[in-house]
Amino acid sequence: MSDGKPCPCMQTHVDMMRASVPKNDPLRKIECAACGKTVWVNRETKYCFDCETRMVKDNASADNNDGPP
Ligand SMILES: [Zn+2]
Numbered sequence: 001m002s003d004g005k006p007c008p009c010m011q012t013h014v015d016m017m018r019a020s021v022p023k024n025d026p027l028r029k030i031e032c033a034a035c036g037k038t039v040w041v042n043r044e045t046k047y048c049f050d051c052e053t054r055m056v057k058d059n060a061s062a063d064n065n066d067g068p069p
Contacts, residue, residue, distance in 0.1 A: 027040045032048035034055075039048040047055070 026042045028042070029038060030041055030046065030048075031038050032051055033046040034051040035048060037048050037050075041048075045052065
C-alpha cells in the first residue's frame with residue numbers, strides 16, 4: 001500500500017478550505033452610536049456591548065411596566 005500520492009479529491013477539498021478562509025480580521029472597529037465609545041465588534045451592530053445590554057434591559061423593563069403592578 002502506498003500513500004505517496006494525495007487523492008485528487010482531497011486536494012480539491014484543501015483548495016476550497018484555503019479559499020474560504022477570510023484574509024482580513026473578522027473584528028471591526030466601530031464608534032458606538034449611543035455613547036461614542038470606540039469598540040471592536042465581530043458582528044453587525046451600531047452600539048457597544050454596554051449600550052446594547054442596557055437597551056435590552058430598558059426594553060424588558062418597559063414591557064414589564066406595561067401591565068399593572
Ligand atoms: Zn455605547
